[in-house]
Amino acid sequence: MLIRYNKAINNALREEMQKDSTVFIAGEDVGNAGGSFGITRGLIAEFGSARVIDTPISESAIVGMAVGASSTGLRPVIEIMFMDFIAVCFDQIINQAAKMRYMSGGQMALPLVIRTQGGAGLNAGPQHSQSLEALLFHIPGIKVVMPSNPYDAKGLLKTAIRDNNPVVFIENKALYGMKGEVPEEDYTIPFGKAKIVKEGIDVTIVAVGQMVNKALAAVETLENNGISAEIIDPRTITPLDTDTIKQSVKKTGRLIIVHEAVKIGGVGAEIAAMIQEDIFDYLDAPIQRVGAPFTPVPYSKPLENYYLPNENDIINAVKKICVGRQFSFASH
Amino acid sequence: MKKIKLKKGEEGLSHIPNEELMSLYQTMVKIRGFEERVSSLFSDGLIPGFLHLYIGQEAVASGICENLSKEDYITSTHRGHGHCIAKGADVKKMMAELFGKETGYCKGKGGSMHVVDVEIGILGANGIVGAGMPIAVGAGITAKTNNKGQVVIPFFGEGATGIGYFHEAVNMASVLKLPIIFVCESNQYAEFTPRETHLPVKTIVERGGAYGIESFLVNGNDVVEVYQTMKPIINRVRNGEGPFLVECVTNRWSGHFEGDPQRYRPEGEIDEWKKNDPIKNFRSILTSEYHIQESSLVSIEEAVKLELDEAEKFSRESPFPNELSTLEDVYA
Ligand SMILES: Cc1ncc(C[n+]2csc(CCOP(=O)(O)OP(=O)(O)O)c2C)c(N)n1
Numbered sequence: 001m002l003i004r005y006n007k008a009i010n011n012a013l014r015e016e017m018q019k020d021s022t023v024f025i026a027g028e029d030v031g032n033a034g035g036s037f038g039i040t041r042g043l044i045a046e047f048g049s050a051r052v053i054d055t056p057i058s059e060s061a062i063v064g065m066a067v068g069a070s071s072t073g074l075r076p077v078i079e080i081m082f083m084d085f086i087a088v089c090f091d092q093i094i095n096q097a098a099k100m101r102y103m104s105g106g107q108m109a110l111p112l113v114i115r116t117q118g119g120a121g122l123n124a125g126p127q128h129s130q131s132l133e134a135l136l137f138h139i140p141g142i143k144v145v146m147p148s149n150p151y152d153a154k155g156l157l158k159t160a161i162r163d164n165n166p167v168v169f170i171e172n173k174a175l176y177g178m179k180g181e182v183p184e185e186d187y188t189i190p191f192g193k194a195k196i197v198k199e200g201i202d203v204t205i206v207a208v209g210q211m212v213n214k215a216l217a218a219v220e221t222l223e224n225n226g227i228s229a230e231i232i233d234p235r236t237i238t239p240l241d242t243d244t245i246k247q248s249v250k251k252t253g254r255l256i257i258v259h260e261a262v263k264i265g266g267v268g269a270e271i272a273a274m275i276q277e278d279i280f281d282y283l284d285a286p287i288q289r290v291g292a293p294f295t296p297v298p299y300s301k302p303l304e305n306y307y308l309p310n311e312n313d314i315i316n317a318v319k320k321i322c323v324g325r326q327f328s329f330a331s332h
Numbered sequence: 333m334k335k336i337k338l339k340k341g342e343e344g345l346s347h348i349p350n351e352e353l354m355s356l357y358q359t360m361v362k363i364r365g366f367e368e369r370v371s372s373l374f375s376d377g378l379i380p381g382f383l384h385l386y387i388g389q390e391a392v393a394s395g396i397c398e399n400l401s402k403e404d405y406i407t408s409t410h411r412g413h414g415h416c417i418a419k420g421a422d423v424k425k426m427m428a429e430l431f432g433k434e435t436g437y438c439k440g441k442g443g444s445m446h447v448v449d450v451e452i453g454i455l456g457a458n459g460i461v462g463a464g465m466p467i468a469v470g471a472g473i474t475a476k477t478n479n480k481g482q483v484v485i486p487f488f489g490e491g492a493t494g495i496g497y498f499h500e501a502v503n504m505a506s507v508l509k510l511p512i513i514f515v516c517e518s519n520q521y522a523e524f525t526p527r528e529t530h531l532p533v534k535t536i537v538e539r540g541g542a543y544g545i546e547s548f549l550v551n552g553n554d555v556v557e558v559y560q561t562m563k564p565i566i567n568r569v570r571n572g573e574g575p576f577l578v579e580c581v582t583n584r585w586s587g588h589f590e591g592d593p594q595r596y597r598p599e600g601e602i603d604e605w606k607k608n609d610p611i612k613n614f615r616s617i618l619t620s621e622y623h624i625q626e627s628s629l630v631s632i633e634e635a636v637k638l639e640l641d642e643a644e645k646f647s648r649e650s651p652f653p654n655e656l657s658t659l660e661d662v663y664a
Contacts, residue, residue, distance in 0.1 A: 054525055125444075127458075301432050
């Protein structure tokens with residue numbers, strides 16, 4: 001069936017709650033109001049207020065509660081309304097959730113999911129638009145998921161809920177209205193398995209989250225210029241499917257990594273480092289990164305547009321490394 | 333906890349000089365007018381993003397800031413327009429900021445949730461619930477160091493008392509005996525969630541008591557009560573006492589943000605509050621009890637309208653910032 005990204009997430013929550021009575025939801029406005037973005041709509045009516053908990057505005061306690069509940073037998077799926085607010089509860093994420101299993105010598109398992117949403121494009125300003133996945137990516141002990149379409153959102157969220165580790169599930173606010181085909185029957189998508197969104201032979205474009213769609217939007221222009229791009233969506237950045245990326249780069253010899261987060265210190269830096277460390281000899285050109293400039297996300301429309309990486313930035317990056325007789329870009 | 337209850341016409345009510353009464357009225361009308369104006373500009377698509385309006389709460393900011401000078405500091409919230417206007421912000425620059433224009437307070441970088449005017453002690457509206465309170469503690473240290481009788485007022489909603497920031501800041505201010513008055517605006521909702529759902533106490537003044545600070549409960553819809561309660565407290569702070577906490581009971585008429593249809597509010601509730609309109613009430617007291625000429629009030633209203641017309645014209649005509657300004661002002 002054709003449904004939107006937000007509905008796909010709602011369905012995943014509902015189905016997992018039906019299937020497993022230890023799954024519960026907590027967060028600000030998630031109950032009667034159905035969530036600030038409507039993601040938990042209808043769930044309190046079906047599962048009651050003991051399993052869909054409206055909390056005070058207390059991010060640290062919400063995450064901490066998930067740590068406590070998950071280590072004692074439940075499967076909390078909590079909502080942090082905007083990704084920017086993870087800054088308020090970083091101790092519980094980084095020092096508690098991410099480390100409990102390790103510190104306890106493997107005694108504890110923490111099957112918890114932190115659902116949140118990030119990204120710019122809605123003029124929400126510097127404290128409501130960030131893409132902070134790199135901060136989480138840097139921390140061992142948590143898994144980080146970034147679905148780019150409705151099908152992945154549903155399948156990955158189910159996997160997240162069934163996983164026995166802390167998972168941060170990062171939705172993108174600009175994608176909530178995106179429609180896509182989603183099967184009726186139960187399915188999951190394994191973590192650490194990238195998706196080859198489009199096959200190609202000249203250049204590999206690894207794109208994260210919303211940027212997968214921007215990369216797809218660049219395909220036509222690239223093809224008109226004789227360039228066949230392979231687009232890879234890692235789907236989860238921790239664990240990262242390095243094999244699929246490497247195989248692709250071995251084939252194309254060129255790599256571009258695209259993310260909405262600031263370029264400096266982003267996930268792209270790690271992927272680039274890993275590729276040059278492991279398969280340097282296969283590269284025909286320097287690896288390029290496309291990301292936001294090293295500034296907070298500005299509010300004003302023209303500034304935010306400038307800030308956000310788009311298909312032209314991707315095309316320009318391709319242009320820069322696809323030079324030579326076989327590419328028509330070379331003449332520019 | 334101490335409750336100050338002043339009846340109309342009692343205790344020094346007649347001592348409010350006419351120019352102060354007029355100034356209070358002007359501030360309230362300006363806030364209401366500004367909010368109605370930007371609401372309609374938002375509907376017209378000229379203002380993007382999230383807009384949290386202050387309609388219904390005007391008596392609080394007006395009654396408090398009338399007692400302040402530009403040497404005093406405030407920290408504000410996501411619902412900050414009223415605080416900023418009452419503290420003396422230029423509505424031209426405020427509106428231009430909401431438009432995302434170059435001439436706005438923050439050159440289009442911040443938007444509605446981030447209005448700052450350092451010159452007159454507005455240390456910022458804030459997109460993070462509660463975050464202004466510890467910042468106010470810091471300003472309190474500065475004020476104490478300066479030893480010139482400056483006062484610091486962090487504004488926050490009752491929802492913000494769920495977050496650790498509130499408890500840490502009030503406790504620290506109390507321990508350090510800082511010149512701060514914590515002002516809670518209890519407008520009965522935190523986003524879409526009614527206070528009973530997230531608050532286990534009837535009043536926030538009880539929470540002030542828990543940290544050993546004298547706390548006051550006032551009718552936040554009565555500007556005279558707010559003004560007269562604050563005056564002696566502010567004087568005490570200027571003379572070295574503090575901190576204090578004041579809870580102003582009020583209500584917001586508009587949605588949590590523009591576009592919120594308020595389905596979570598019981599039928600008729602807003603109408604009930606509208607009957608207790610802080611501006612209408614004050615206006616009628618001004619003419620009936622303070623014998624202010626109707627014509628003086630009309631000329632205030634007209635002057636405010638003119639000022640807002642000018643602000644709108646200024647905002648519409650101002651240029652958008654150059655996109656490269658995205659890269660400026662990251663560091664001092
Ligand atoms: C740390 C943090 N958590 C959640 C939010 C989302 N949020 C914005 S306003 C709000 C409700 C605030 O309620 P209250 O403090 O009572 O202020 P009011 O909106 O009623 O003025 C919430 C939950 C936020 N901005 N920051």
